[in-house]
Amino acid sequence: MERGTLYDQPAINDSLSSGYAVAVTDYEGYSPTTVPTYITGQSMGPAVIDSVRAAQNLPSTRLAKGAKVIFQGYSQGGGGAMWAGEKQPSYAPELNLVGVVAGGIPADLTEVAKGLDGYIGFGFLAFAAVGLDAAYPDLKLDSFLNDTGRQQLADAKKNACVAELLLNYSFKKISDYTTSNPLDTPQWQARLAQNKLGANPPRVPVFQYHASTDEIVNTPQAETLHRTYCAAGVREQWKTYISDHATGILAGNADAHQWIVNRFTGTPAPANC
Known part of the structure; x- marks a missing residue:
């Protein structure tokens, strides 16, 4: 506000x-x-x-x-x-x-993610991964990140809001920040399913x-x-x-x-x- x-x-x-x-x-x-x-x-x-x-x-x-x-x-x-x-x-x-x-x-969230990877709203996808990892420590997001991912997401945790997520992460891809895609794993799929409305x-x-x-x-x-x-x-x-x-x-x-x-x-x- x-x-x-x-x-x-x-x-x-x-x-x-x-x-x-x-x-x-x-x-x-x-x-x-x-x-x-x-x-x-x-x-x-x-x-x-x-x-x-x-x-x-x-x-x-x-x-x-x-x-x-x-x-x-x-x-x-x-x-x-x-x-x-x-x-x-x-x-x-x-x-x-x-x-x-x-x-x-x-x-x-699974369907939303498909429309954000590599597109203007990628920052929201990245921050959603941070949010899910905060809610569910068993997801171990850090184990999937490369050095760039660790640095960028550490900064996002401290400073990111709507404007920053749009300006700093537009058109980025999951592969830019990870060694492998966490969303493809059974653990992440299970948590995403738990957070699906309906x-x-x-x-x-x-x-x-x-x-x-x-x-x-x-x-x-x-x-x-x-x-x-x-x-x-x-x-x-x-x-x-x-x-x-x-x-x-x-x-x-x-x-x-x-x-x-x-x-x-x-x-x-x-x-x-």
Whole structure:
């Protein structure tokens, strides 16, 4: 927020302007002395939920514990929101969850990785590997890295944010940083599978949106999640916008906010399954 690079800021502003309380989480490991568990769904979902619990339990917020809750996010935040939606029935059944709004979701990390290796968004793939390794030390990322990989990823752990990941790592390849590809191993494939959305569909209405020409988080894997949820009976509205990943949140923000307003006022949720 302080750097002005929080892409969710317009959505936050809209909710605040409508009189809603907003809780924002940094996820697990985002501190000067720890390594972020970036893009690890099994970590992000509980972090989102715990931020709501914390907000409801702080006396100064004066929030009712039975107040209606909506999880919202875009890109990594979209993944966090949807993971929170999938985990809420078992992890936080006490929350009065009425909906999930998620855009630009990296639902299937294996499929997302295929579209980043050697392309403009490679930095996000590299940092996702760092995040998964932080969440699961058994993955032993360092054992796959060459000298360049060790140096570059050590720097990324300390200094990388969205701008740095785009500027410093564009069009790089996994082979530039490794002696062998960790994503091809059974250990990494198993952890990636554990962090694939769709196994426990949310029990509340969902608004899922995506850029039609998303060059960072490819659209087909998100559409697959949409079909999975529809097949499971989720009341979901799916919408694409003619935009790229960076502008997708702006393209969908007005519709997302109106969807939130309608859920809080009790209007029946639309669906286009």
